[in-house]
Amino acid sequence: MQTSDVQSSDTMEKVGVKPAMAVGHAPHAAPQSPPASGGSLPGALPRGPQPAAPDYRKLASKVDVRLTAPLRAALTAAAKAEGVTDGALIRRWVADALGLDAEADRASAPRVRIPPEEQAVLAGALRDLGALYEPLSRPSVPADEVKAGLDRIRSAVMPIVIGLGRSA
Numbered sequence: 001m002q003t004s005d006v007q008s009s010d011t012m013e014k015v016g017v018k019p020a021m022a023v024g025h026a027p028h029a030a031p032q033s034p035p036a037s038g039g040s041l042p043g044a045l046p047r048g049p050q051p052a053a054p055d056y057r058k059l060a061s062k063v064d065v066r067l068t069a070p071l072r073a074a075l076t077a078a079a080k081a082e083g084v085t086d087g088a089l090i091r092r093w094v095a096d097a098l099g100l101d102a103e104a105d106r107a108s109a110p111r112v113r114i115p116p117e118e119q120a121v122l123a124g125a126l127r128d129l130g131a132l133y134e135p136l137s138r139p140s141v142p143a144d145e146v147k148a149g150l151d152r153i154r155s156a157v158m159p160i161v162i163g164l165g166r167s168a
Contacts, residue, residue: 114160121156121157128149128153135149
């Protein structure tokens, strides 16, 4: 295309070309807000070093140890007898051997294993709780029916909750 082929803006207005489409028309730049300080845009103030993310884990390092099958079985049995995990028992032994008293290294939640029969009772209690929503959705709520259902659930769940203390 040669420069003689380009029409002037006067000619374009007559032809019906929109001003933004006219050749030689400088588009209006959208107003931009200045960059926030500390940004990475040109002219922005440089940012300082970012602080390292805090390590929220109490036990930040891991040690892999290879054990024979009999030793591993003995470790697992000893940990079960203590009511802790294998790793917690090893951490306790290491802390004792080194004379350290690090609470985070000694801490371990007890193994909470709910027997299948108790799991079935808890599942039934959850079903009963779900069934209690139906009477509550009626226009007149049968309070005696809801109360009886809650009492039935409580009597089923209470022994299990009390029994959870046996492994603590």
